[in-house]
Amino acid sequence: MVGRLEGKIAVVTGGGSGFGAGIAKKFVQEGAKVLICDLSQENGTKVAESIGAEFITANVTKRGDWESILKTSLDKFGGLDIVINNAGATYSNKPTHTVTDDDFDLCYNVNVKGVYLSTSVLLPYFVDNKRPGVFVQIASTAGIRPRPGLTWYNSSKAACSNATKTMAVEYAPNKIRFNAVCPVVGSTGMTHLFIGKPNTEENMKSFTAAVPMGRGTTPADVANACCYLASDEADFITGVNLEVDGGRCV
Numbered sequence: 001m002v003g004r005l006e007g008k009i010a011v012v013t014g015g016g017s018g019f020g021a022g023i024a025k026k027f028v029q030e031g032a033k034v035l036i037c038d039l040s041q042e043n044g045t046k047v048a049e050s051i052g053a054e055f056i057t058a059n060v061t062k063r064g065d066w067e068s069i070l071k072t073s074l075d076k077f078g079g080l081d082i083v084i085n086n087a088g089a090t091y092s093n094k095p096t097h098t099v100t101d102d103d104f105d106l107c108y109n110v111n112v113k114g115v116y117l118s119t120s121v122l123l124p125y126f127v128d129n130k131r132p133g134v135f136v137q138i139a140s141t142a143g144i145r146p147r148p149g150l151t152w153y154n155s156s157k158a159a160c161s162n163a164t165k166t167m168a169v170e171y172a173p174n175k176i177r178f179n180a181v182c183p184v185v186g187s188t189g190m191t192h193l194f195i196g197k198p199n200t201e202e203n204m205k206s207f208t209a210a211v212p213m214g215r216g217t218t219p220a221d222v223a224n225a226c227c228y229l230a231s232d233e234a235d236f237i238t239g240v241n242l243e244v245d246g247g248r249c250v
Contacts (some may be wrong), residue, residue, distance in 0.1 A: 003031025014087030016043030021218025060114035168239030183217035227228030
């Protein structure tokens, strides 16, 4: 059977672990050529080798690294079709009045500036070459139904979702689609920060109790949503925030 992403070329940021690794694996399984980007060379290389993808060390807050991502995709694969802005950052759940400048800068540099730079560097490639494209941002239910303790993370994800909708309208005539996937808290390397305590089954109970389907979002959940939005099946879907949250935002 032909994969749903057969012949597509995709970039996945933060692909060395968590949701990003799940997305990269799914995309390769569905026939895409994948370039994993991650700060961790060790993690990124390990995932890339295990699934048959390429890897580049990259910091999404650096314009030069995005330029290297584009060049690598063109050199390795001859093009680019799909951009998954998965890399994200947060600080540990805490009272808002105790948040530091570094906490704030971390969230906005990675979660907002990272998306800004991806479009600033990569959109000209799609526009100038009259090439259809897909951008999928991994936003969060935190940007839709925020809860106490992560004010500036929540607002950074809301900014990500709003920018996604704005660009969806702006670039629709260019056949460049923009969508966002909004997971609820799941089990990743940042879970202990979201819940403000060790990521144990007991500590997660209070969070999953608010999810009607009774569990957190898994990498497979996010990967399946991204695969649909990146595929030709979603050719008429743009500007959506797809909540992958087991009913959390209802």
